[in-house]
Amino acid sequence: MTALHSRAIGRDLLRRDGRLKVTGTAPYAYEGPLGKPAYCHLIQATIARGRVTGMDTTSAQAIDGVITVLTADNAERLASTEDNELAVLQSDEVAFRGQIIGAVIAETSEVARHAAGTVQVTYAQEPHDVELSVDRADLYKPYKINPAYPTDTADGDVAAAMASAPVTLENTYTTAMYHNNPMEPHTTTALWDGSLTMWDSTQGVHSARSVIARVFGFDHEQVRVVCPYVGGGFGSKGTPHAHVVVAVMAARATPGRAVKLALTRQQMFFLTGYRTPTIQKMQLAADRDGHLAAIALDVVEQTSRIKEFAEQTGMPTRSMYAAPNRRTTHRLAALDVPVPTWMRAPGECPGMFGPEVALDELAEQLGLDPIELRIRNEPSVDPDSGRPWSSRNLIACLREGAERFGWAERDPAPGVRRQGDWLVGTGVAASVYPTYRMAVSTATLRYERSRYVVEIGAADLGTGTWTTLPQIAADALGVDVDDVDARIGDTDYPIASVAGGSSGMSTWGSAIVEAARAFRDKFGTDPADGDEAEGSVSPPTGKYAMHAFGAQFVEARVHADTGEIRVPRLLGVFAAGRIINPRTARSQFIGGMTMGLSMALHEQSVLDPRFGHVVNHDFADYHISVCADVGDVQAHWIDEYDPHVNAMGSKGIGEIGIVGTAAAVVNAVHHATGVRVRDLPVTLDKVLAQLTPN
Amino acid sequence: MKTELSLDVDGEPYHLAVDTRMTLLDLLRERLGKMSPKKGCDHGQCGACTVLINGRRALACLALAVAHDGSEVVTADGLAHDGALHPVAQAFLDHDAFQCGYCTPGQICSAVGMLDEFAQGWPSAATIYPASEPELDHDEVAERMSGNLCRCGAYANIVPAVQDAAGQMAPR
Numbered sequence: 127m128t129a130l131h132s133r134a135i136g137r138d139l140l141r142r143d144g145r146l147k148v149t150g151t152a153p154y155a156y157e158g159p160l161g162k163p164a165y166c167h168l169i170q171a172t173i174a175r176g177r178v179t180g181m182d183t184t185s186a187q188a189i190d191g192v193i194t195v196l197t198a199d200n201a202e203r204l205a206s207t208e209d210n211e212l213a214v215l216q217s218d219e220v221a222f223r224g225q226i227i228g229a230v231i232a233e234t235s236e237v238a239r240h241a242a243g244t245v246q247v248t249y250a251q252e253p254h255d256v257e258l259s260v261d262r263a264d265l266y267k268p269y270k271i272n273p274a275y276p277t278d279t280a281d282g283d284v285a286a287a288m289a290s291a292p293v294t295l296e297n298t299y300t301t302a303m304y305h306n307n308p309m310e311p312h313t314t315t316a317l318w319d320g321s322l323t324m325w326d327s328t329q330g331v332h333s334a335r336s337v338i339a340r341v342f343g344f345d346h347e348q349v350r351v352v353c354p355y356v357g358g359g360f361g362s363k364g365t366p367h368a369h370v371v372v373a374v375m376a377a378r379a380t381p382g383r384a385v386k387l388a389l390t391r392q393q394m395f396f397l398t399g400y401r402t403p404t405i406q407k408m409q410l411a412a413d414r415d416g417h418l419a420a421i422a423l424d425v426v427e428q429t430s431r432i433k434e435f436a437e438q439t440g441m442p443t444r445s446m447y448a449a450p451n452r453r454t455t456h457r458l459a460a461l462d463v464p465v466p467t468w469m470r471a472p473g474e475c476p477g478m479f480g481p482e483v484a485l486d487e488l489a490e491q492l493g494l495d496p497i498e499l500r501i502r503n504e505p506s507v508d509p510d511s512g513r514p515w516s517s518r519n520l521i522a523c524l525r526e527g528a529e530r531f532g533w534a535e536r537d538p539a540p541g542v543r544r545q546g547d548w549l550v551g552t553g554v555a556a557s558v559y560p561t562y563r564m565a566v567s568t569a570t571l572r573y574e575r576s577r578y579v580v581e582i583g584a585a586d587l588g589t590g591t592w593t594t595l596p597q598i599a600a601d602a603l604g605v606d607v608d609d610v611d612a613r614i615g616d617t618d619y620p621i622a623s624v625a626g627g628s629s630g631m632s633t634w635g636s637a638i639v640e641a642a643r644a645f646r647d648k649f650g651t652d653p654a655d656g657d658e659a660e661g662s663v664s665p666p667t668g669k670y671a672m673h674a675f676g677a678q679f680v681e682a683r684v685h686a687d688t689g690e691i692r693v694p695r696l697l698g699v700f701a702a703g704r705i706i707n708p709r710t711a712r713s714q715f716i717g718g719m720t721m722g723l724s725m726a727l728h729e730q731s732v733l734d735p736r737f738g739h740v741v742n743h744d745f746a747d748y749h750i751s752v753c754a755d756v757g758d759v760q761a762h763w764i765d766e767y768d769p770h771v772n773a774m775g776s777k778g779i780g781e782i783g784i785v786g787t788a789a790a791v792v793n794a795v796h797h798a799t800g801v802r803v804r805d806l807p808v809t810l811d812k813v814l815a816q817l818t819p820n
Numbered sequence: 821m822k823t824e825l826s827l828d829v830d831g832e833p834y835h836l837a838v839d840t841r842m843t844l845l846d847l848l849r850e851r852l853g854k855m856s857p858k859k860g861c862d863h864g865q866c867g868a869c870t871v872l873i874n875g876r877r878a879l880a881c882l883a884l885a886v887a888h889d890g891s892e893v894v895t896a897d898g899l900a901h902d903g904a905l906h907p908v909a910q911a912f913l914d915h916d917a918f919q920c921g922y923c924t925p926g927q928i929c930s931a932v933g934m935l936d937e938f939a940q941g942w943p944s945a946a947t948i949y950p951a952s953e954p955e956l957d958h959d960e961v962a963e964r965m966s967g968n969l970c971r972c973g974a975y976a977n978i979v980p981a982v983q984d985a986a987g988q989m990a991p992r
């Protein structure tokens with residue numbers, strides 16, 4: 127791979143879409159000017175399992191302004207019902223509470239919502255089961271874990287190493303159920319006039335199109351999906367959920383008239399996916415110097431009865447540290463619950479919680495600094511694949527972080543620093559995230575009115591794509607970045623992979639570099655107006671194990687009397703290849719760390735076993751970090767250029783910020799108080815219960 | 821049921837009949853096509869819909885349109901003047917105090933309203949008494965901006981942006 131000479135790459139450039147965003151005029155999926163749209167409001171099941179035996183829509187139909195009511199009785203039959211989550215209104219079966227059982231289409235949003243509430247539903251209810259536990263008899267081994275990794279791995283003999291090693295640790299850690307909760311609710315505006323146009327809040331217009339085309343049996347050419355701006359997604363907008371299907375049904379019921387369907391915040395807790403809770407049994411065996419003899423992680427998690435999603439929680443343990451004996455397993459319970467999905471760093475985020483807290487505990491047992499323990503177990507090649515690292519600078523991150531954070535003066539003793547009423551401690555954890563490059567993406571480069579225009583159906587979730595793609599194109603063409611425009615977020619532009627797995631820049635950027643090469647080969651440096659070339663990404667060679675690494679450092683203060691936890695300082699150092707735009711990159715890193723802090727201290731979806739719903743299904747009760755919860759958050763990176771990952775030498779950065787953060791918080795709380803909380807979130811009741819009064 | 825009302829939005833007068841159930845937020849977005857205020861929760865829990873009503877920050881999703889007959893409403897879009905961004909908006913841009921931008925118009929309206937509250941001597945939970953000369957330090961800004969959620973986690977940039985804008989708007 128020939129390296130790009132970087133002039134625009136690496137520059138701190140303002141967001142190109144910034145002005146639209148600070149004035150609120152960037153059009154999100156609900157916001158296009160569309161004449162007189164109709165509005166759609168969903169009707170949801172109020173039981174967690176059973177059948178709908180009747181829906182009386184008479185009073186709803188009679189309300190002035192109601193256009194029609196869709197139910198399983200009158201909704202169109204879908205061409206493909208293979209994906210049960212999307213087979214909406216196709217049968218009377220209810221598989222989880224909150225499932226869509228109907229929809230009202232009306233002249234205004236008020237009428238639609240009011241009418242939806244008047245529909246009388248009767249059910250044949252069956253007993254449901256929504257409780258995940260580690261000892262369920264029906265836990266099963268999925269065929270693969272997300273997206274296509276082996277379910278279990280084993281090397282050597284962990285049991286023998288546990289029996290013979292001088293120092294061992296065996297603990298269970300749990301992470302909660304979390305909801306992505308992007309700030310912009312999931313929304314689809316759909317217009318059917320023989321072909322379909324969807325303004326959908328999505329992380330991938332092309333993937334949304336292919337899913338909808340398959341479900342309805344449309345040709346791709348019949349479907350256009352538009353989404354220039356996304357109000358966050360964090361995975362939940364990575365693939366269409368059931369409401370998108372309903373929006374299209376609604377549009378087809380009102381041909382020629384656009385229909386708007388915006389989920390309410392509450393509905394999102396049932397319908398747009400979430401991160402499964404995980405139960406992580408962790409085993410470590412080590413010699414007295416801290417060299418690991420064994421590392422094992424056995425994970426239990428949930429999926430829904432109608433669709434499997436197997437979070438790859440054991441993945442980071444497969445690669446992170448050296449140990450001759452190793453094992454990871456995943457077992458699932460299929461419950462009467464909504465369908466789980468991707469949430470920021472699926473696998474790595476929950477999967478670095480147990481292991482990174484366990485390492486902190488092992489360091490304490492050994493009387494070794496937790497950074498030193500990690501350094502001693504640095505693997506020379508990827509323990510999972512046996513392949514060499516394309517680059518691995520975890521140690522550099524740990525060392526630089528230690529330096530910046532002031533780790534050297536740290537007294538390792540837990541629970542001994544008191545300032546006034548506050549117990550003070552610090553903690554560290556490592557992070558990892560794979561560097562993916564998707565197999566399919568194409569960019570077009572055109573010379574248009576003396577400017578270079580890149581077109582690709584990519585997405586900007588706040589990640590900076592509008593700004594960073596021109597930076598890559600400028601360097602690939604050898605022109606000034608101000609002479610390059612980007613056009614994204616529309617299936618009228620060439621196919622682009624979904625913005626997921628932190629793969630956007632690597633994938634789309636690679637396609638742009640290829641397009642620029644083709645353009646220069648064809649037209650030289652003096653192109654004519656309208657000259658155009660195309661380029662596509664090529665799959666990775668598979669020669670190297672490719673990952674970004676990082677380390678998070680946390681200062682925690684715990685109130686000695688109340689157990690209240692504050693985090694005044696959060697510092698991350700990352701090794702993520704070349705940084706395309708330091709401004710947008712810093713925002714991604716601090717955003718990820720802030721979400722990790724939120725996961726550590728605040729977030730938890732509480733599922734009521736009696737009714738099968740998340741009781742805290744709004745922002746009053748599902749707490750995410752607010753401004754006052756967040757202190758000094760710093761992101762730094764080491765100067766890394768990785769020639770093997772892609773032509774830019776860059777790795778994805780959207781997810782790694784969250785990965786180790788929760789473990790670092792827990793480790794800092796332990797250092798402050800001596801209390802080890804192994805179940806997220808770390809709330810004051812859990813700390814207070816073990817805090818010895820003094 | 822419909823009721824007539826008059827309203828000034830971003831400097832433009834409107835006179836219209838609205839469904840009495842309609843919130844000010846839906847009036848702005850669905851009737852007037854003013855999409856600058858965002859709907860994040862519709863329950864007064866996120867701040868995305870924050871606008872200025874007669875100069876005070878308010879949650880448009882909790883305001884019934886009919887209760888605001890005769891009011892002057894300013895959205896983040898209306899804060900710009902003659903093509904120049906409002907100093908708070910400019911500071912958000914300069915500090916990259918957002919990612920997806922969905923919470924941003926609400927954050928900006930909230931900050932504008934908050935700076936005015938601060939200038940008038942309104943205390944907050946973070947104000948230390950006696951506050952002879954309260955400072956707009958990190959804790960004051962963070963406390964006063966905590967009604968505006970940002971899932972992208974831009975808080976660490978939002979606080980300096982607001983402080984920066986405050987400094988520019990009222991040079992001491």
Ligand code: FES
Pocket residue numbers: 858859860861862863864865866867868869870879880881882
């Ligand atoms: S939409 Fe008004 S506070 Fe959330």
Ligand code: FES
Pocket residue numbers: 309357358588917918919920921922923924969970971972973974
């Ligand atoms: S910028 Fe995305 S929610 Fe604040």
